[in-house]
Amino acid sequence: MRRHPAAFTEMLRCTLLGQVRNRMALLLAVAFIPGWIAVARLCASDRAVRFSLDSLGVDAATRASHVSQVVNALAAVTLVTGFVMFMETFKAGEMDRRLLLAGYPRVPMLLAKVAAVTLIAALLALYTVAVLWASVPVRQVGPLILGLLGAGLAYGGIGLLLGSLVRGELEGFFLVIMLSLVDTGLQNPIFTVVDLSGLEVLPLYGANQLTLAATFTSRTPWSYGLLSCAWSAATSALALLVFHVRTRSHSAGGAVAATGLPSPMAASGPPETTVRASARRSR
Numbered sequence: 001m002r003r004h005p006a007a008f009t010e011m012l013r014c015t016l017l018g019q020v021r022n023r024m025a026l027l028l029a030v031a032f033i034p035g036w037i038a039v040a041r042l043c044a045s046d047r048a049v050r051f052s053l054d055s056l057g058v059d060a061a062t063r064a065s066h067v068s069q070v071v072n073a074l075a076a077v078t079l080v081t082g083f084v085m086f087m088e089t090f091k092a093g094e095m096d097r098r099l100l101l102a103g104y105p106r107v108p109m110l111l112a113k114v115a116a117v118t119l120i121a122a123l124l125a126l127y128t129v130a131v132l133w134a135s136v137p138v139r140q141v142g143p144l145i146l147g148l149l150g151a152g153l154a155y156g157g158i159g160l161l162l163g164s165l166v167r168g169e170l171e172g173f174f175l176v177i178m179l180s181l182v183d184t185g186l187q188n189p190i191f192t193v194v195d196l197s198g199l200e201v202l203p204l205y206g207a208n209q210l211t212l213a214a215t216f217t218s219r220t221p222w223s224y225g226l227l228s229c230a231w232s233a234a235t236s237a238l239a240l241l242v243f244h245v246r247t248r249s250h251s252a253g254g255a256v257a258a259t260g261l262p263s264p265m266a267a268s269g270p271p272e273t274t275v276r277a278s279a280r281r282s283r
Helices: 003-021 023-043 064-091 093-101 106-133 141-165 169-186 205-216 222-250 253-259 271-282
Strands: 048-053 058-063
Touching (some): 003 023, 048 205, 064 093, 064 106, 064 141, 064 169, 093 222, 106 141, 141 205, 141 222, 205 222
Antiparallel strands (some): 048 058
């Protein structure tokens, strides 16, 4: 059990380093979020709108352009986080299987990815709030950050699950895009002209309610932020289950002991170095 914290730390370090070196991920985070919010500002009108907040049981009034920017900020955060975690999980699949052969435990590996999702979602939430602050009169900054964080956690978990589940990149990208578009579209108060039932089961429902309430009212439905955390926990647990099912035949404890593979915790280099050393010994 002592090797679990070391395995978690090493996997978290490597995952974050991989994201820093991923130029596409950095471009999406830095350019796509403010660009998408700016498009929403330019395309929406400044007419006054009134919409209902189910979480508070009240109506909120503001400009259509302000609502559009907040909703599109949510969509941008979900797309970026979902893409980033899907790409990282999908591309690291082969390396993860080799690390299992070298003796890495499953649970710390996945927990490190979940921790990476949390850190990435937190940074994106702070960055997005800073962008929104320049054009939208935000009433409650703290709850707004928590709402955007919840959106990132929900779709980061979905990206983690899809990266462990699908067989190709195209399928994963398509699922992330379509789920995010449908989710944000159905809950956009500007586009919704009739009351729809069943929105509570969507990943963004809690984050959407918390974000809109924090931006346009002085009240905060704190409990709705837990819905996004529940989605993140559920998808992460499913990703662990999928990973366990697909790799259980390659990581039996007896097989590792029989081959004499060294523990990755004894290596001073990153997991890639450990895997190469283990492969040379196995020859």
